[in-house]
Amino acid sequence: MVQARSAAKVVLVDDASGLVLCDERSGTVQLPELRFESAWPPLGGRLSEAIAAQIGVCGRVLEPLDFVTVVMTAGPGQDAPVGYSWRPPADVYGQVTVVDRFLDQDRWRPPWYRTGWAERADAYVDEVLAATGRRRLGDSQQVKHWSLSAVLRTAADGGDVFLKSGLPPYAHEPAVTSWLATQGCGPFATIVAAAAPDAWWVANDFGGADGQKGSPADQARILAQLCRVQVAMLDQTEALFALGCRPLRMADLASTIPDLLSRDDLWAAPKELRNLHRAFDAHEATQLRGLGSFLSRCCADLETAGMPDTLIHGDFHPGNAVLRADGVLLHDWSFAAIGNPLLDLACARYDASPEQAAAGFDAYLSGWSGVVDPAALRRAWRPAGPISAFAELVKFVGLVDLVGEAHAFNYLPVVYGWARRLLGACAADRA
Known part of the structure; x- marks a missing residue:
């Protein structure tokens, strides 16, 4: 039998009455707990299956409160399983801090x-x-x-x-x-x-196979398709702007450097659950704060390298690609923008294996042959490394600010991940 590796507290609220399901099997009133064989509970649709299998109540996710606590709603009229009862929310107050905050505050929430x-x-x-x-x-x-x-x-x-x-x-x-x-x-x-x-x-449904599970050759196909789309969009920036894609200019990116590097709420934060204990130590924070002038120079170098503006996917990684018989389908254009195409290669540069990276970059760069001066590509390639990582960092810090304190846990671990990639990219570039 596989040992469960994680657990999640569940606040299961009855849709009709507003009562909360409580576990009384130990003789005390507790929030139910689900156990999983993964390192972290799946804070998505699989929780519905888990609560039905482990507790016997049908529910759906309403709001994750952190990585191990989630609010779910139950359809009305469900009897409490043996050992459980439906109780007023006040009966679970004081057990879990994030649950208390959920019960106390009428804070911003997305509609869903x-x-x-x-x-x-x-x-x-x-x-x-x-x-x-x-x-x-x-x-x-x-x-x-x-x-x-x-x-x-x-x-x-x-x-x-x-x-x-x-x-x-x-x-x-x-x-x-x-x-x-x-x-x-x-x-x-x-x-x-x-x-x-x-x-x-x-x-x-667009079918196909998940790009994350593709071979190195498939990863090269994915990058080649990105290049194909970007080359096709070179003369369509006005149309893209009219559709809602906003320019991501190097000058605008450079203007964010001082404020972002001075964010003590991020770089001096303690290691805790909300950031999966990935917060920076003092040495890392000092290193990051010292990158300002170098990043500004990289922005300027990339601006003058000669790469034309075109469509940027904004969240390009193999998980947003599908391998189909009629070609590679790129999806999830939520962050679509207009700017330097090399900004889309952050994940490909830092998340791929060396073999995948080498094959993929060749496929991507060859797509620009005959379109962009090879010398411009060479000039752009070096500063694009640190700046593509910085652009990802800006994006995820922006999401932290957008969703607020209650939901920042969704993005804080990724913020620290990209900040460390940025440190590595700058160190490699300076070597």
């Missing part, structure tokens, strides 16, 4: 963290399906549920559909995706419908 959102989303999916002569074949399943977005998958005749809802700064994703699908530069997701007031949209 509020009761009733799932029912409205399901009604919209049904409306979209009916408009196309289709119908659902089962309950919607949670695919992703965190502070940046919510994704539901619904089985339907004619193929599954996905509903996605995101925060307002990223509401241009469906328009960008639909437009790219008309440009003849590869397969893209088929957007069936979008509703601006709720910032949600429905797309057909």
Whole structure:
């Protein structure tokens, strides 16, 4: 038998009464706890399966409070299993700090963290399906549920559909995706419908194989497809701007350097659960604060290197690529912007194995031959290393600020990861 490696406290709230499920099997009133064989509980749709299997109650994720505590809602009329009871929320007050804060505060939450959102989303999916002569074949399943977005998958005749809802700064994703699908530069997701007031949209399942599981040759294909799209978009920046893609200029990126490097709330923070104990030590913080002038020079060098502005994916990694028979499909254009294309290579530079990186870079760079002066590529390649890592750091710090203190835990571990990659990139460049 595999030993469970992690546990999650669950606040399971009855939709109708507002009562909370409590575990009384030990003789005291406690929040239920789920156990998992993974290092961290899956804070997404799999929690619904876990609570049904381990406790016997049907629920769905409402709001993760940290990496090991989650609020779920239960459909009304479910009896408490043997050893459990439905009690007022006050009966669990004082057990878990983040739960107390959840019960105390009417703080900002994205729409999908509020009761009733799932029912409205399901009604919209049904409306979209009916408009196309289709119908659902089962309950919607949670695919992703965190502070940046919510994704539901619904089985339907004619193929599954996905509903996605995101925060307002990223509401241009469906328009960008639909437009790219008309440009003849590869397969893209088929957007069936979008509703601006709720910032949600429905797309057909695009099938294919997860790019994260591809071979080194597949990774090279993914990078080559990114290059293909970017080359095709070289003369389309005005259209992209009209769709909601904003420019990411080197001067603007450089202007963020002083404030970001002086963020003591990040670089002097203690190691704790909310950042998975990945916060910087004093030496790392000192190193990071000393990068200002070097990063400014890199921004200036990249600005003058001669690479043209084009479409930037903004969150490019193999998990946002699908390998299909008709080519590589790139998806999740939430962060789509306009700027230096080499900024998209951060993950490829720092997360790939040396073999994958070598094959992928050759495939990507060869796509620019005949389009950009090879000397410009050589000039751009060196400063693009540190600056692509810095751009990722800026993005994730921005997300921390956007979602606020209650939800920052979703991004803080990644902030420290990119900050350490940045330190490594700058050290290698200076060597």
